[in-house]
Amino acid sequence: MSKTDSPARSARAKALTERLGGRPLILVGMMGAGKTTVGRRLAARLGRRFLDSDEEIEKAAQMTIPEIFAQRGEPEFRAGETRVISRLLKENDIVLATGGGAFVNPETRALVKSSAVSVWLKADLDVLFERVSRRSNRPLLKTADPKGTLEKLIADRYPIYAEADITVLSRDVPQDSVAADVISALLHHLR
Ligand SMILES: Nc1ncnc2c1ncn2[C@@H]1O[C@H](COP(=O)(O)OP(=O)(O)OP(=O)(O)O)[C@@H](O)[C@H]1O
Numbered sequence: 559m560s561k562t563d564s565p566a567r568s569a570r571a572k573a574l575t576e577r578l579g580g581r582p583l584i585l586v587g588m589m590g591a592g593k594t595t596v597g598r599r600l601a602a603r604l605g606r607r608f609l610d611s612d613e614e615i616e617k618a619a620q621m622t623i624p625e626i627f628a629q630r631g632e633p634e635f636r637a638g639e640t641r642v643i644s645r646l647l648k649e650n651d652i653v654l655a656t657g658g659g660a661f662v663n664p665e666t667r668a669l670v671k672s673s674a675v676s677v678w679l680k681a682d683l684d685v686l687f688e689r690v691s692r693r694s695n696r697p698l699l700k701t702a703d704p705k706g707t708l709e710k711l712i713a714d715r716y717p718i719y720a721e722a723d724i725t726v727l728s729r730d731v732p733q734d735s736v737a738a739d740v741i742s743a744l745l746h747h748l749r
Pocket residue numbers: 587588589590591592593594595596612655656657658689690692696728729730731732733736
């Protein structure tokens with residue numbers, strides 16, 4: 559039996575499911591932190607449905623995020639993001655990965671705080687930069703100095719992400735191991 563499906567592990571998932579009582583689990587943090595990839599693994603471990611606000615926005619708008627930014631502008635993207643997240647937060651038993659700017663919006667943050675349990679996936683600049691450099695689908699980083707832009711976003715946003723219920727480090731270890739860290743931290747938080 560693999561480490562992932564050990565009985566002890568599933569007992570932990572079951573205990574967490576009971577303590578959450580259906581409340582949505584929300585992952586917040588910077589682009590590249592692993593919200594989407596770790597979120598999927600977390601949902602699989604907990605037997606929950608996985609949703610991603612970026613994907614839901616793209617579905618609703620029938621456009622990619624870079625297209626929304628280019629054709630409609632960031633304010634309209636943010637308004638759509640708040641609408642989509644408030645709709646998704648009505649669902650029970652979900653793991654929701656949010657876009658990097660979602661929790662920074664005061665309206666979205668208030669909604670998350672009132673109806674979900676939030677997890678900040680925290681990573682440092684070098685880890686984030688290496689990860690986001692693999693793809694060019696982040697409109698906010700299309701600047702002359704993307705690393706400097708990322709650094710500034712980190713400085714502005716980290717105090718806000720710190721308002722999440724718990725913080726888990728997203729290191730360069732297997733994503734499943736980060737998902738296990740999230741479960742441990744949540745069990746401790748909801749003990
Ligand atoms: N623990 C990890 N170790 C190595 N690579 C990772 C890890 N977690 C995520 N990654 C990689 O980092 C990249 C970004 O991850 P992901 O798309 O999940 O981030 P995100 O937080 O959802 O970002 P965004 O806010 O832009 O949607 C992906 O290529 C993913 O495979």
